[in-house]
Amino acid sequence: MMQQHKKRDKSKKRATILDGAIDVFIRMGYELASMDKIAETAGVSKRTVYNHFGSKENLFQVIVDDFLAQRQELKTIAYDPEKSMEEQLLAFAYAEIFLINTPRRLGLSRFLTMTFLKDIDYARETVAKYPPSYGMFIEWLKEAENDGLIRSENLLVTARVFYSLVEGAITWPALFTDDVTQLHFEPMLDEIIATFMARYGSK
Amino acid sequence: MMQQHKKRDKSKKRATILDGAIDVFIRMGYELASMDKIAETAGVSKRTVYNHFGSKENLFQVIVDDFLAQRQELKTIAYDPEKSMEEQLLAFAYAEIFLINTPRRLGLSRFLTMTFLKDIDYARETVAKYPPSYGMFIEWLKEAENDGLIRSENLLVTARVFYSLVEGAITWPALFTDDVTQLHFEPMLDEIIATFMARYGSK
DNA sequence: TCTTAATTATACTATACAGTGTAATTAAAT
């Protein structure tokens, strides 16, 4: 103890390395992303990468956890009786769209999807560290149902239908698109929400 | 010429190698699937693998083309005024489900999805060799609309909604499931079709 | 049975990459 003398701020270098690593992972995929290439892209020596992250696998893990934590934040949306159904459903959809509507976030989503597909046991364990994905939306549905705005015999099924529409029409197609800036989601979004309300809206 | 004397049947060995290769690709992914491992799994010498397929990349390409050709066959469904809407929509859905309802086909679908995500330019070129994916369904929609059973302002959008529901609720969740034999698609399928008809069915 | 196409076993080349060791250098905090 008594020796808090020196202790420099490593967070900047750490962020630089993460930036470069994400860049290389997006461009080359996990296997072909070499630690040499990551160091070079980050403008940092390879030794520094290892000093900060220990191993390639751990570096990857940090990126995954950061992404999933941010994703969880986005999903936090509360029911608001002042707003229209359509407006609020759009908000849930935009939480998904945010993850893919810049080239960088789209690349990261694509990369993580790949790695999750490569090892689905790992994927399940990792995702399990966060709250259930439909949780927030089901809570919202409950309140909308109490207000008589939604009719549903099974809220989980209803939530799955909603996310099927959003992911099937927006997220997955985007993952296979190279230039996401050219995509215009709005027409499809309106159609999705109209479809959802045709089935579950009361009146 | 005049020497069709010897010429043995290589198709059996070829199929054996493809089987083993698919197995290893599914288990390890493209990068980690070594040609030694593929040869060993197929029960064949590595030299024979190279004699048949020339390179790892070409071996992979053959597997992709085989899969996509089979996929195209499945989608060939004609409108039948004798059958109910629900029954025919189910047929389109089952063409998708067929690709994922055994562990082997699911593994192959997952593997191909991964490789397509890794190089979406390659994916686009490869998929472009086959007819447009919604083509068959749009033809079907036209006839159903002419019979007054479907109302749609834009058949392409309607087709996209249908496939969003099927892929979002069935295909993609299955890709992240390890034991597909435990999945029961029927309840979700019924809900999907009810949702589609709530939006696009006329009365 | 004979011919030879196909296959095998084995050794080999060239290359790439994860991770380590270390001495020298840099720069932040006091």
Add this chain to the structure above:
DNA sequence: ATTTAATTACACTGTATAGTATAATTAAGA
């Protein structure tokens, strides 16, 4: 200005893999 935590440059180890070369072996077709 001094201290020393952090970083760098660079050489190095061990391992893995795509693809090739070749001589010996196998087995199908005539």
